[in-house]
Amino acid sequence: MSDLRDIAFIEDLNLQGKRVFIRLDLNVPIKDGTITNETRIQGALPTIRYAMDQKAKITLASHLGRPKSPEDKQFSLEPVAKRLSELLGVEVLLFEDLMGDGLKGMASNLSDDQILLLENTRFAKGETKNSQELASHLATAFDVYINDAFGAIHRAHATVDALPRLIPQRGMGYLIQKELKTLDKLLHQADKPFAAILGGIKVSDKIAVIENLMERVDTFVIGGAMAYTFLAAQDIATGSSLIERDKINMAKELLERFRVRNKTLVLPKDHVVAKELTKNAPNETTPTAAIPEEWMGLDIGPKTTAAINEALGPAKTIFWNGPMGAFETPPFEKGTFEVAKTLSQSSAFKVVGGGDSVTAVANAGLTDSMDHISTGGGASLEYLEGKKLPGIEALRTDG
Ligand code: ADP
Ligand code: MG
DSSP states (O other): OOSOTTSOBGGGSOOTTOEEEEEOOOOOOEETTEESOOHHHHHHHHHHHHHHHTTOEEEEEOOOSOOSSTTOGGGOSHHHHHHHHHHHTSEEEEEOOTTSTHHHHHHHSOOTTEEEEEOOGGGSTTGGGTOHHHHHHHHTTOSEEEEOOGGGTTSOOTTTTHHHHTOSEEEEOHHHHHHHHHHHHHHHOOOSSEEEEEOSSOHHHHHHHHHHHTTTOSEEEEOSTHHHHHHHTTTOOBTTOOOOGGGHHHHHHHHHHHHHTTOEEEOOSSEEEESSOSTTOOEEEOSSSOBOTTOEEEEEOHHHHHHHHHHHTTOSEEEEESOSSOTTSTTTTHHHHHHHHHHHHOOSEEEEOSHHHHHHHHHTTOGGGSSEEOSOHHHHHHHHTTOOOHHHHTTOOOO
């Protein structure tokens, strides 16, 4: 029961000799003009290479960071153009004037060993406002639109939403297809038992995901700071841990729904606590789930890790979003790394989503042992919440 049948895949479209606009997520970290992590550029290559093999006239576009004006040169895609040129072995021309008249000519007259890269789409005023004017201007220059910017599909921006609606020949690239197939499998065809591990700071960020997964997931593991609100909902002491008082009632309701539906639920049974969140802060492990006054929970303890291992044992599908503790600050990374290790050793189909969770798995050196790492944290969570995402809706062609 997939929602993706009316979206064309790049291989279904005729690109031969066509002017093809490809929206990518080339939003890489850049420090002093140097790209510090090129994962997103690497992720975009299969789609670009396919279009090159098809002899398309290729124009690439992406946002980068959050520039306030086009004068914010640290948000220029210039370093990306240079790197793409090296990786693809073609000349990559950076086109600065997104609203200028020259675009159509440039996009039409590219030779076989040239690719056009539009400068940061957010330099154009209308991008984040989903401007019809910007979209219409761009649409006149292209025959085909491909979106492969998974990390941006939840945003109603001009190059993601308004533009594709104006180009009848449109579809998704390799990266989006892989992401959507995986997330769709989680929602509609997950092998059971299906376990979801949720952590991170805010319950409020994750409530919609829990609700949408409620009927599909058999085992919920709740850790990280969001667990303290669930403990508070059971009148367990949480000391000075981060909790969301205004979400305690919501947590109570969710606990009741887990109970009525007979879900397996793992909440922390012990914690690593400290008086402040600083590197190597003096810390202790609590004997129970209760956290004494003036102490705050910063990681799950060993009893909790053992309970999680046991609960995940039979799982055939595991989705993980949100670290189990303040993993950026040692020694509070242990619980998160242990969970990453458990996943890496499980034979289940394992998917990790969420910016910080993906970083945690990478820090643990276990990225390669997962079946899928979702590159777009916000986009993957919104998809699992059951929301309609603008960039996906705009690609549909059935009416
Ligand atoms: P993701 O980006 O994977 O969706 P979130 O953004 O929801 O994850 O949460 C990640 C953050 O949660 C991390 O910065 C981590 O330090 C923090 N965190 C998790 N547990 C705790 C805790 N017990 N106390 C303080 N911060 C925590
Ligand atoms: Mg985050």
